[in-house]
Amino acid sequence: MPKKKKIGFVGTGRMGANMARHLKDCGYPITAVYDVNSDAAQSLAKELNCSHSTTLSGVTKASEVIITVVTDDAAMKQIFKGKKDNLLMGAGRRVFINCATVSPKTHIDIEKAAGKARASTLEGCMASSITQAREGTLYLMVAGKIRTFERVKDILENLSSNMRYIGPAGKAAEVKALVNMVMNINTAGLAEGLGLGAALGLDLTLLREVFAETGANSRVLETDGEDMQIRDHECYFSSAHAAKDSGIAAALARKLRLKLPLNDATEAQYQRMISEGLGELDKSGIAELTFKGRHRTRRGRKKAK
Amino acid sequence: MPKKKKIGFVGTGRMGANMARHLKDCGYPITAVYDVNSDAAQSLAKELNCSHSTTLSGVTKASEVIITVVTDDAAMKQIFKGKKDNLLMGAGRRVFINCATVSPKTHIDIEKAAGKARASTLEGCMASSITQAREGTLYLMVAGKIRTFERVKDILENLSSNMRYIGPAGKAAEVKALVNMVMNINTAGLAEGLGLGAALGLDLTLLREVFAETGANSRVLETDGEDMQIRDHECYFSSAHAAKDSGIAAALARKLRLKLPLNDATEAQYQRMISEGLGELDKSGIAELTFKGRHRTRRGRKKAK
Numbered sequence: 381m382p383k384k385k386k387i388g389f390v391g392t393g394r395m396g397a398n399m400a401r402h403l404k405d406c407g408y409p410i411t412a413v414y415d416v417n418s419d420a421a422q423s424l425a426k427e428l429n430c431s432h433s434t435t436l437s438g439v440t441k442a443s444e445v446i447i448t449v450v451t452d453d454a455a456m457k458q459i460f461k462g463k464k465d466n467l468l469m470g471a472g473r474r475v476f477i478n479c480a481t482v483s484p485k486t487h488i489d490i491e492k493a494a495g496k497a498r499a500s501t502l503e504g505c506m507a508s509s510i511t512q513a514r515e516g517t518l519y520l521m522v523a524g525k526i527r528t529f530e531r532v533k534d535i536l537e538n539l540s541s542n543m544r545y546i547g548p549a550g551k552a553a554e555v556k557a558l559v560n561m562v563m564n565i566n567t568a569g570l571a572e573g574l575g576l577g578a579a580l581g582l583d584l585t586l587l588r589e590v591f592a593e594t595g596a597n598s599r600v601l602e603t604d605g606e607d608m609q610i611r612d613h614e615c616y617f618s619s620a621h622a623a624k625d626s627g628i629a630a631a632l633a634r635k636l637r638l639k640l641p642l643n644d645a646t647e648a649q650y651q652r653m654i655s656e657g658l659g660e661l662d663k664s665g666i667a668e669l670t671f672k673g674r675h676r677t678r679r680g681r682k683k684a685k
Numbered sequence: 686m687p688k689k690k691k692i693g694f695v696g697t698g699r700m701g702a703n704m705a706r707h708l709k710d711c712g713y714p715i716t717a718v719y720d721v722n723s724d725a726a727q728s729l730a731k732e733l734n735c736s737h738s739t740t741l742s743g744v745t746k747a748s749e750v751i752i753t754v755v756t757d758d759a760a761m762k763q764i765f766k767g768k769k770d771n772l773l774m775g776a777g778r779r780v781f782i783n784c785a786t787v788s789p790k791t792h793i794d795i796e797k798a799a800g801k802a803r804a805s806t807l808e809g810c811m812a813s814s815i816t817q818a819r820e821g822t823l824y825l826m827v828a829g830k831i832r833t834f835e836r837v838k839d840i841l842e843n844l845s846s847n848m849r850y851i852g853p854a855g856k857a858a859e860v861k862a863l864v865n866m867v868m869n870i871n872t873a874g875l876a877e878g879l880g881l882g883a884a885l886g887l888d889l890t891l892l893r894e895v896f897a898e899t900g901a902n903s904r905v906l907e908t909d910g911e912d913m914q915i916r917d918h919e920c921y922f923s924s925a926h927a928a929k930d931s932g933i934a935a936a937l938a939r940k941l942r943l944k945l946p947l948n949d950a951t952e953a954q955y956q957r958m959i960s961e962g963l964g965e966l967d968k969s970g971i972a973e974l975t976f977k978g979r980h981r982t983r984r985g986r987k988k989a990k
Contacts, residue, residue: 432914594812
């Protein structure tokens with residue numbers, strides 16, 4: 381067996397932290413972790429008995445493969461192109477696996493920038509959540525150079541129960557944007573169905589059972605239906621993230637001059653959650669907007685459409 | 686075994702005709718059929734070796750149980766309250782099973798009108814399609830008086846593989862409106878996801894596989910995804926019907942002062958199909974609006990939002 385590569389992590393939120401925990405369980409040496417939230421990184425470093433790096437270049441220096449799980453395009457730009465400190469400083473021959481859901485263009489830009497530093501990048505788009513990260517059962521969509529993919533395939537296989545190589549840089553992000561766009565539409569639609577059902581005085585447990593047996597069935601009915609009913613919005617995938625992902629799809633559509641009215645309405649709903657301070661609720665929290673009497677906006681206030 | 690009741694049919698479209706065929710296979714005497722499209726009724730009467738009634742009251746006279754499968758609220762009003770000829774003429778002690786997807790209010794009104802004629806009605810809302818009608822494997826949601834339900838339970842059981850008693854008159858129509866509302870939203874959303882995927886040059890078969898394995902999965906992905914890709918819009922559930930059902934849900938929401946932006950956007954899309962002459966395509970035909978280059982509207986024409 382070849383020696384397991386030394387792995388560093390950038391972004392130690394719940395996804396990143398759980399991926400690190402799992403890879404450590406699999407026997408990979410976790411070298412260093414970094415997060416803008418220094419306390420989170422410190423705490424994970426202690427748990428995993430690895431270094432807490434206070435610089436990005438420090439993670440690069442300590443590792444052969446660096447897995448990044450950051451929040452958005454701006455954060456990706458910051459960690460790869462920040463002026464004083466970034467991951468590409470001394471990055472020659474390293475592989476960066478970028479797991480954040482960001483725009484396809486960002487993945488293409490970062491691949492170019494890494495190439496100039498003689499390093500390689502790969503998209504590792506995840507279509508699953510925290511539990512799957514901990515258990516190494518992620519659904520992974522990989523994009524980038526095949527050669528790079530082959531170099532870190534063992535790591536990706538350990539992280540996932542289902543992996544698909546999609547194509548060159550940016551393509552996995554496109555597919556991921558589409559997955560989340562459709563998922564968010566289905567979620568927003570389900571919240572409307574259950575909200576109207578509640579307003580009609582229907583038994584929502586019965587209603588969900590009927591939905592599950594008919595053309596209204598969906599994965600989000602399984603994952604979010606009951607949560608919407610009982611108002612359990614503990615965050616697995618935040619409404620703010622949903623807004624961002626629907627926005628990525630909307631931007632792609634605009635560029636291609638496609639009209640997507642359902643996605644527009646969904647993005648507007650999730651943006652409204654952010655603007656009303658509900659962005660950190662789970663995506664199921666959108667039901668707070670569609671159930672009568674749940675919504676905190678005061679009566680008579682003009683609402684966004 | 687009690688003697689099987691004599692059954693008449695009003696509305697001999699594909700659903701009604703297949704239900705009649707199936708009940709005949711089950712040994713029920715089919716007495717008479719009626720349709721505004723007299724040729725369709727004539728042809729079915731010939732096939733089933735029963736009477737083609739040219740009056741509604743003729744169907745009532747010939748039958749103990751009358752199953753109606755008409756298009757909309759106006760048609761329901763026509764068959765039960767038409768001035769010169771209607772189903773309630775001489776209807777004493779008959780049971781009417783009304784299977785059209787119409788507004789809850791219509792079911793309540795018709796139940797009252799039938800009561801005055803000493804007849805009984807039941808909602809038999811169907812959440813399945815033509816094949817299931819033929820095979821007696823419908824998903825049936827029944828509402829009305831329990832006593833009435835018990836009188837025709839054997840017939841309903843023969844028509845369905847899955848039956849739920851929902852509550853008093855109007856309640857099954859409410860649930861059905863919600864099922865179709867959510868189904869239509871999921872359909873319109875899927876069409877946007879596949880349309881954007883096609884515009885991005887992604888392999889749609891791969892994309893559908895990824896959708897099926899992730900949070901984007903839904904029943905309509907199974908039933909309509911491939912049809913959207915290959916443009917097979919043979920009609921099982923027409924876009925015009927979808928527009929109507931989303932409209933029923935919208936009307937319920939308006940009455941309850943609930944905002945349902947996704948349903949509004951979906952209804953607008955299906956209304957647009959009608960206004961552009963695409964209403965008789967299957968609901969999957971909504972992809973014709975969201976795939977680049979498929980849409981017939983000439984370039985530059987101002988489109989409905």
